[in-house]
Amino acid sequence: MFDETLEWPFFDARHRELKGLERFADQDLQSLIQQEHDGADVYAIAPQMVKTLGAGGWLEHAASLDGRLDSRSLCLVRDMLARRSGLAEFAFAMQGLGTAAITLFGNDEQRREWLPGVIAGDRIAAFALSEEEAGSNPAEMLTAAHKDGDDWVINGEKTWISNAGLAHQYVVFARTREASGAQGLSCFIVAAHTPGFSVSASIDVIAPHPLGSLRFTDCRVPADALVGQEGDGFKIAMSVLDVFRSSVGASAVGMARRALDHTLLRVTQRQISGASLGSFQLTQDKLADMATAVDAAALLVYRAAWVKDVVGGRTSRVAAMAKLFATEEAQHVIDKAVQLFGGLGVVSGNPVERLYREIRALRIYEGTSEIQKLIIAGQLLRSHAESVRR
Incomplete structure (x- = not known):
């Protein structure tokens, strides 16, 4: 496939x-x-x-x-x-x-x-946007940076940060202006050895990967640590997510492909009353749904990637569609794989059991499925309003 x-x-x-x-x-x-x-x-x-x-x-x-x-x-x-x-x-x-x-x-x-x-591959990087009370809406972040001479001084906390504790460098978003919402955010590069920076906690999740919380206590970085212009932080973060939300969908497609691979091997080898599990119509019904979901998700993902590369500009709607559909459908594909494996599918360490744990986070990070729906519907309504005015 x-x-x-x-x-x-x-x-x-x-x-x-x-x-x-x-x-x-x-x-x-x-x-x-x-x-x-x-x-x-x-x-x-x-x-x-x-x-x-x-x-x-x-x-x-x-x-x-x-x-x-x-x-x-x-x-x-x-x-x-x-x-x-x-x-x-x-x-x-x-x-x-x-x-x-x-x-x-x-x-x-x-x-x-x-x-x-x-x-x-000599240095590990991390992206520090989320906070405990500002996950889905970064405009509510509390981490702040103020100018002190030629330096910026950062104070606050971040959480749900992948590679926390492993990374040599972090891209960090902080509020630099009193402007409300997204208008006052800026983006900085912070080296892990910077005084005032620390990893405050390690977070264990159901599919283990390096994850933790960060603390900034009078963390001083030079003026050239600012990425772009002051106040560009929200634009920068959203532009990055436009690219990476589609690729989260690609990750989900890859996981769904892996589940289908394991399932095909299982149903062709598993014998029930002298016949392979794959010969039963109920099994074939699930296989057809799984294969269709994988292709449909891949089409949305690679459509979004093509639009970003070839058409250019902001691609929030197509990226949101790709992430939403691919991650949700991958969850369904992997659930069907577990079902077809039977009891073996919930045994710890089985490939589809691992996938069942791995896929779940993709519907949350870089914008939950619910946030993707708000992005899609919001742009749809704005486009409709503009067409009516014309």
Whole structure:
């Protein structure tokens, strides 16, 4: 099914060359993936995965010195990695999310300073936007930064931050003006060794990956740590999410593909009264729904990525549709996989049991499904109002 996806007209020849990642993952990443599946410490494995991806040149698709990101490449890599390993996909994605503000809005000097180590896999990046009371609506954030001479001084807390404790550098959003809502937010680069910065907590989740909370206590950063202009923070964050929400959908598609792969193997091998489980019509009904959901989700994801790359501009609506549909449908696909595995499907460590835990967070992070619906409906209503006025 993935080979068929690559033949869709969304892609150019350079995108089809990314299929080489499958061989790389099955060879160079395999021992780390096996350790992940065996329950090894994710804080130990994730940096090794970043290093391996960097050595293979794959992180060049997550960050860029030329100020551009190819959304289709980003989605294809996340799709392929998620089909094999949730942690490998996470390791790749966070190098991109943690530096996208610098790639897209940083100046040349910032890119030269902060991106090469991330692309090589020598440095780990993180994206610090969410707060305990400002998750779905970053305009309500309380973390603040004020000017003191030539420096900025940051105070506040962030939570639900992937790579907290592992990252060497963080893109941090803070309020720099008294303006209400989103108008007063700015974006900063904070090195992990900066005095006043600390990791205040580690957060355990159902599908383990590095996650925690951050604290900023009179954390002083130089003037050149500001990304873009003061007050650009909300625009920067939303532009980054326009790119990465589609790629979250790609990750969900990859997980759904993995569930379907395991399910096909199971139903063709499992014998019931002398017949394979796959020969029963009720099984085939579920398989048909699963395959259709995977293709439909992939179409929305790669449509959104194509629009971002080729049409350009803000793509909030199509990105929201891609994330909403792909993550929700992947949840249904994996649930059907668990059902077809029977009792084995809920045994800890079984591939579909792991997927059942891994997929759940995708419907929450980078904007919940409910937030995606508000984005879609809001833009739909605005477009309708504009057409009526014309």
